[in-house]
Structures are given as structure tokens and as C-alpha cells.
Amino acid sequence: MLLIGCDFSSSPSRRKRIVLALGERRGAAVRLHALESFDHLSAWAAWLAEPRAWVGGFDLPFGLPRELVAHLGWPTGWQACMQHYARLEREDIRARFSAFCAARPVGGKFAHRATDGPAGSSPSMKWVNPPVAFMLHAGVPLLLQAGVHLPGLHAGDPARVALEAYPGLLARELIGRRSYKSDSRAGQTPERLIARKDLLTALEAGRTRLGLRLQLRPVQAETLVQDASGDSLDAVLCLLQAAWGERRHAEGDALYGLPPAMDPLEGWIVTA
Numbered sequence: 650m651l652l653i654g655c656d657f658s659s660s661p662s663r664r665k666r667i668v669l670a671l672g673e674r675r676g677a678a679v680r681l682h683a684l685e686s687f688d689h690l691s692a693w694a695a696w697l698a699e700p701r702a703w704v705g706g707f708d709l710p711f712g713l714p715r716e717l718v719a720h721l722g723w724p725t726g727w728q729a730c731m732q733h734y735a736r737l738e739r740e741d742i743r744a745r746f747s748a749f750c751a752a753r754p755v756g757g758k759f760a761h762r763a764t765d766g767p768a769g770s771s772p773s774m775k776w777v778n779p780p781v782a783f784m785l786h787a788g789v790p791l792l793l794q795a796g797v798h799l800p801g802l803h804a805g806d807p808a809r810v811a812l813e814a815y816p817g818l819l820a821r822e823l824i825g826r827r828s829y830k831s832d833s834r835a836g837q838t839p840e841r842l843i844a845r846k847d848l849l850t851a852l853e854a855g856r857t858r859l860g861l862r863l864q865l866r867p868v869q870a871e872t873l874v875q876d877a878s879g880d881s882l883d884a885v886l887c888l889l890q891a892a893w894g895e896r897r898h899a900e901g902d903a904l905y906g907l908p909p910a911m912d913p914l915e916g917w918i919v920t921a
Contacts, residue, residue, distance in 0.1 A: 652895060679892045681869055709785060714772065739783055828841055846874055852886075859892075
């Protein structure tokens with residue numbers, strides 16, 4: 650089974666590409682085969698639509714908080730909600746979400762999904778730092794267009810399975826809250842380089858609760874360490890999370906490790 654991990658950008662470019670880590674699992678070992686990148690959403694969408702079997706972990710939210718959706722009067726069925734959301738312009742999204750936050754008390758501005766607590770993830774309605782609301786807006790409609798299967802949310806092609814992943818969840822387990830990446834040259838410090846090396850060492854040693862260890866060639870390890878943006882390493886972290894879900898499915902779990910009681914509107918981050 651081909652496994653993929655995706656570090657996503659809602660506005661990819663030559664400077665900030667979408668990165669895919671491709672690999673496979675054999676027992677407890679996850680081998681990295683290759684890294685691919687895309688500087689246009691259309692190229693990424695075309696790759697997703699190709700007829701090949703895979704299980705992937707994607708670093709973008711697959712749903713909005715139920716509290717927010719109900720407040721705005723949007724459809725509470727997942728597909729209808731996503732179709733409604735896709736029709737909005739980004740400025741409209743920003744205005745609606747900003748107005749929602751403005752009416753709420755300090756310390757509780759954003760609505761959260763149930764998965765945000767255990768995952769430690771940003772609210773999926775956040776439109777800046779990081780702009781995950783726009784990542785959802787750009788990415789989920791293309792997953793739907795490609796016809797992929799989203800367990801617990803949307804029935805699609807069972808040969809192409811997309812799971813919501815979050816690399817920060819696995820990174821924090823291994824190196825705490827140390828920063829290991831930066832898109833700005835000024836932020837690409839020796840301390841972050843050391844953190845990337847420590848994170849990769851921990852992945853190769855299998856020091857995670859996922860019960861998996863990463864296998865890769867020295868040249869691949871050097872590529873991951875030297876990518877100071879962390880995009881390649883984040884894609885590999887998502888690859889490990891996808892491998893965990895694929896392993897659960899191979900053991901008979903139809904939801905790939907997602908909780909049976911998860912909210913079918915909000916979705917859930919795999920391994921959280």
C-alpha cells in the first residue's frame with residue numbers, strides 16, 4: 650500500500666510548495682521512498698485524481714467547529730457545509746469569522762473542534778498564523794473533486810483514503826515544544842537545525858507511541874535536515890500518522906483509528 654504524507658499550502662508557489670512524502674509500511678517500519686512537490690493547486694489535484702491506491706495524511710483541517718457552523722446558520726451535513734464554504738470568497742470568510750470572534754469574550758474568541766484539545770491544534774476557523782481556514786477552503790474541495798474517501802465524513806473511492814493529519818502533534822511528542830522550522834531566513838537558526846536532527850533521530854529510533862519507526866537513506870535524512878522550512882519533515886511526520894491509520898485499518902478498523910464517536914461534521918485528526 651502506498652502511503653503519503655502531505656504538507657499543504659493554500660497558496661503554493663515556487664517558494665512555498667506543497668510537499669508529498671511517499672512511502673510504505675512493512676510491519677512496524679515505514680520506509681520513505683521519495684519526496685514530491687507542487688507549486689500549483691491544480692497539479693496537486695491532478696496527482697490526487699490519478700488511479701492508484703493510497704492512504705494519506707494531510708496537514709489541513711477537514712471540518713469546521715459545529716458551534717461556528719450552527720451560529721452562522723450553515724448546513725450541518727458535512728458535504729453540504731463544505732460545498733457552501735467552497736462557494737465563499739476568502740474576504741467573506743475573513744469578515745464572517747472576524748465578526749464571530751469580535752462578539753465573544755477575551756480568551757474564548759475562537760470556536761474549537763473536539764479534536765483540537767487532544768491534538769493541540771489551532772482552531773480550523775483561524776484565518777491567520779496559521780491560516781488554516783483558508784487551507785480548508787483550498788484543499789477540501791479538491792479532495793472532494795478527486796473523489797477520495799474521507800473516513801467518518803464522506804464516502805468516496807475506498808482505494809484512495811485521506812486522513813486529517815497534524816505534524817505538530819507527533820513533533821511535540823518527540824522533542825517537546827522546541828521549534829524546528831521557519832520560513833524566514835532570519836529564523837533558520839542552529840538551534841532549529843539541531844531540533845530537526847533530534848526529531849529525525851527519534852523517528853528513526855521509533856520513540857513514539859505510534860509503534861512505528863522511520864527508515865530512510867542517508868541522503869534522504871540530509872535532505873530533511875537541511876530543509877529549514879520544515880516542509881519536507883512535516884510531510885514525513887504526516888506519513889507516519891497515515892501509516893498508523895493504515896495499520897489500524899489492516900487490523901480491521903474501518904475508521905483507520907479515528908474514534909467511532911467523532912463528530913461527523915467536525916472530523917478528527919488521526920492519532921489524536
